[in-house]
Amino acid sequence: EIFGTRSKEITSTRQLKKWIMRMYANRTTAKTKMNDASSRSHCAFILTLHKKLADDTYVRTRFSLIDMAGSERASKTGGERMSGTQVLLELQKLMQAGTPEKLSIGAQGLLINYELTNIAREVLKASDCHRRGQPYQAQKACATAAQIYFCACCDGRARMGAMVTISQSPQ
Numbered sequence: 138e139i140f141g142t143r144s145k146e147i148t149s150t151r152q153l154k155k156w157i158m159r160m161y162a163n164r165t166t167a168k169t170k171m172n173d174a175s176s177r178s179h180c181a182f183i184l185t186l187h188k189k190l191a192d193d194t195y196v197r198t199r200f201s202l203i204d205m206a207g208s209e210r211a212s213k214t215g216g217e218r219m220s221g222t223q224v225l226l227e228l229q230k231l232m233q234a235g236t237p238e239k240l241s242i243g244a245q246g247l248l249i250n251y252e253l254t255n256i257a258r259e260v261l262k263a264s265d266c267h268r269r270g271q272p273y274q275a276q277k278a279c280a281t282a283a284q285i286y287f288c289a290c291c292d293g294r295a296r297m298g299a300m301v302t303i304s305q306s307p308q
Contacts, residue, residue: 157182160180160182163180164176164178164180164204165177165178165238167242167245169213169214169215169216169242170213170214170215175206175214176204176205176206177206177245177249178206179203179204179205179206179252179283180203180204181201181202181203181204181283181286182201182202182203183199183200183201184199184200184201185197185198185199185200186198186199186200201286201290203286203287205253205283206245206249206253210246211243211246214242214243214246215242216241216242216243216244216245216246217241217242217243218243219241219243219244219247221247221251223244224243224244224247224248227240227241227244228240228244252281252283252284255281255284256283256284256287256288259275259276259284259287259288259291260287260288260291263275263288263291263292264291267293272292272293273291273292273293274292275288275289275291275292276288
């Protein structure tokens with residue numbers, strides 16, 4: 138099981154609305170120099186619809202909305218520039234104390250950038266495999282939940298409608 142994931146069977150629009158509100162409330166944001174509510178976490182809303190057709194055929198459709206934390210520059214967010222070792226030491230200390238939510242802005246930025254870079258690398262790898270007519274195999278060793286999810290979308294069996302990047306910071 139992936140840390141922080143929740144799954145719920147929903148049978149009405151009222152339940153769906155309630156679940157979306159709960160999901161939105163669970164987003165992690167923090168004030169940075171760039172904006173007052175900078176997304177500090179990734180959030181995935183994955184709606185899986187199950188349907189049994191008249192001929193007893195079973196159909197499953199999955200629709201995903203993903204809110205990814207944006208890339209970070211320590212100089213723009215006000216976070217301290219940190220090395221990977223510094224971030225891991227800070228994270229280990231906070232996990233032992235039971236307070237991982239107190240991770241510094243600088244550490245959050247490094248982790249966000251690391252994950253986004255690895256996702257981009259896998260998307261490029263999938264594109265290259267497709268161009269050469271080879272099957273793409275997502276790397277799962279050392280991968281985060283977001284990487285595993287996005288890489289699974291690149292195996293040629295999924296349709297991706299749009300990928301949009303929006304900056305809330307003034308330009």
